[in-house]
Amino acid sequence: MDKTKWIKILIIALLSVITLFIPFDAIGVQVNPVEQRVIAMFVLAALCWILEPFPVWATSILIIVVMLFTISDKAPAALILDDSGAKFGNLLSYKALMATFADPTIMLFLGGFFLAAAATKYQLDFNLARVLLRPFGNNPKYVLLGLMMITALFSMFMSNTATAAMMLAILAPVLALFDKGDKGRIAFALAIPIGANIGGMGTPIGTPPNAIVVKALADAQVPISFAKWMYFAVPYMLVMILIAWFVLIKFFPITKKSMELKIENRFLKTPSAIIVYVTFALTVLLWMTGDLLGLDSNAIAMIPMAVFAITRVITKDDLNKMSWDVLWLVAGGFALGLGIQKTGLAEHLLASIPFASWPALAILIGAALIAIFMSTFMSNTAATSLLAPIMAALGISMGAGLDSFGGMQGLLVAVALSCSLAMSLPISTPPNALAYSTGFVKTKDMAKMGVTVGLIGIIIICGMLLVLGGAGYFDNRKVAEVVPATTTEIVAAPVAAPAEVAPAPAQ
Numbered sequence: 477m478d479k480t481k482w483i484k485i486l487i488i489a490l491l492s493v494i495t496l497f498i499p500f501d502a503i504g505v506q507v508n509p510v511e512q513r514v515i516a517m518f519v520l521a522a523l524c525w526i527l528e529p530f531p532v533w534a535t536s537i538l539i540i541v542v543m544l545f546t547i548s549d550k551a552p553a554a555l556i557l558d559d560s561g562a563k564f565g566n567l568l569s570y571k572a573l574m575a576t577f578a579d580p581t582i583m584l585f586l587g588g589f590f591l592a593a594a595a596t597k598y599q600l601d602f603n604l605a606r607v608l609l610r611p612f613g614n615n616p617k618y619v620l621l622g623l624m625m626i627t628a629l630f631s632m633f634m635s636n637t638a639t640a641a642m643m644l645a646i647l648a649p650v651l652a653l654f655d656k657g658d659k660g661r662i663a664f665a666l667a668i669p670i671g672a673n674i675g676g677m678g679t680p681i682g683t684p685p686n687a688i689v690v691k692a693l694a695d696a697q698v699p700i701s702f703a704k705w706m707y708f709a710v711p712y713m714l715v716m717i718l719i720a721w722f723v724l725i726k727f728f729p730i731t732k733k734s735m736e737l738k739i740e741n742r743f744l745k746t747p748s749a750i751i752v753y754v755t756f757a758l759t760v761l762l763w764m765t766g767d768l769l770g771l772d773s774n775a776i777a778m779i780p781m782a783v784f785a786i787t788r789v790i791t792k793d794d795l796n797k798m799s800w801d802v803l804w805l806v807a808g809g810f811a812l813g814l815g816i817q818k819t820g821l822a823e824h825l826l827a828s829i830p831f832a833s834w835p836a837l838a839i840l841i842g843a844a845l846i847a848i849f850m851s852t853f854m855s856n857t858a859a860t861s862l863l864a865p866i867m868a869a870l871g872i873s874m875g876a877g878l879d880s881f882g883g884m885q886g887l888l889v890a891v892a893l894s895c896s897l898a899m900s901l902p903i904s905t906p907p908n909a910l911a912y913s914t915g916f917v918k919t920k921d922m923a924k925m926g927v928t929v930g931l932i933g934i935i936i937i938c939g940m941l942l943v944l945g946g947a948g949y950f951d952n953r954k955v956a957e958v959v960p961a962t963t964t965e966i967v968a969a970p971v972a973a974p975a976e977v978a979p980a981p982a983q
Contacts, residue, residue: 510565525858536808580774587777588681628675640907660730669907702773809861822869851898883952900926
């Protein structure tokens with residue numbers, strides 16, 4: 477480990493420890509010792525995810541371990557008792573903390589990984605790209621639109637990074653044919669990351685921020701199903717693709733008159749390939765109709781896992797190649813959210829600020845701008861992990877004040893979508909980094925597109941939520957029934973079930 481990383485670690489550790497001694501009571505925020513430890517862990521996670529002295533998934537493991545030994549009901553007695561021997565705050569169930577690694581939302585994501593791995597292994601993605609590109613002809617402008625739409629389609633069910641890598645591989649020979657002065661090659665190179673980032677918004681498994689928000693809503697007893705998410709997210713995704721396409725061809729006009737993408741693959745007809753085609757189609761169909769059939773999206777995600785494992789479509793080697801680090805990163809975010817919500821910290825922090833008197837539109841725009849700003853400079857998964865529990869508590873504290881924009885559900889949806897709109901820099905998302913690596917895109921080109929599309933996207937999010945909120949699309953009735961933990965409760969929340977509350981010893 478080099479000197480710079482040690483300096484980062486020292487700064488992070490120092491600031492996290494200092495947080496433990498900040499006199500919050502003096503500034504009007506009432507927090508108990510356990511809640512103050514959660515604040516310190518929030519600072520620790522945020523700084524580690526921003527400065528990255530070690531991998532982001534490693535930060536998640538660190539946070540969970542620290543929480544287990546400092547604020548759980550299995551922490552050493554000396555750390556959870558006051559001078560009188562009484563517990564001095566809400567303690568989290570160690571089972572609930574450890575269960576974040578196998579949360580139902582994690583299983584939903586893992587099911588998506590199985591589908592993506594099988595599709596890539598049996599060339600379903602390449603073959604679909606070949607078929608779907610045909611209707612767009614040879615006009616470069618429409619080929620550009622086709623590439624963006626197909627990239628977005630794949631990103632709804634596959635890793636955005638894998639999708640971008642695949643589409644850039646298809647596009648590489650074509651980019652080389654552009655004249656040096658033709659700005660069209662910039663448009664084509666940028667089209668892939670933009671399509672991948674926007675496409676991830678379409679489903680709960682499209683990108684980790686969506687899954688994190690789905691989990692936060694489920695914890696608040698106002699769950700949103702796979703199909704219900706798609707009913708508003710897919711139209712929004714399509715509108716944003718069209719807007720981004722229009723902006724691309726205006727910023728980077730294409731002078732090339734004709735082009736043709738050649739993809740030589742053919743659909744495989746082996747038994748394993750047919751199993752992949754049928755299972756993929758069946759899973760997506762069940763996700764879209766799950767509400768009508770009374771099926772849970774998380775349970776449906778287990779179908780491809782079981783089918784592909786039994787039929788050996790996915791082998792041990794395939795399992796080893798899956799993005800387990802993403803799942804661990806998301807689990808750390810879940811654990812941090814559990815600590816913020818169940819210790820009562822969110823309730824106390826929000827009680828110190830009169831958010832209820834603020835205009836709903838200001839709250840929504842503020843949350844969206846914070847989300848897009850944080851995600852520009854750090855992992856959008858990490859940004860959502862930090863924001864989701866706070867925004868969930870804010871949604872509860874606002875009560876009916878946010879109803880015109882869909883209440884707490886609308887607020888968290890805005891956060892998730894805004895995190896995916898952050899694509900102004902090469903470091904913002906892996907697809908951006910891949911596009912930058914082609915050598916055809918400069919940082920200023922990416923920033924110009926990213927800022928423009930991001931700001932337009934936030935405006936459309938507000939308009940969409942205003943329409944959906946007014947139509948009563950989001951159901952926030954159960955939010956009022958959620959009783960935040962108080963300073964006389966110990967939370968013991970098993971995974972996928974309401975928290976079990978037990979009284980703490982008197983102080």
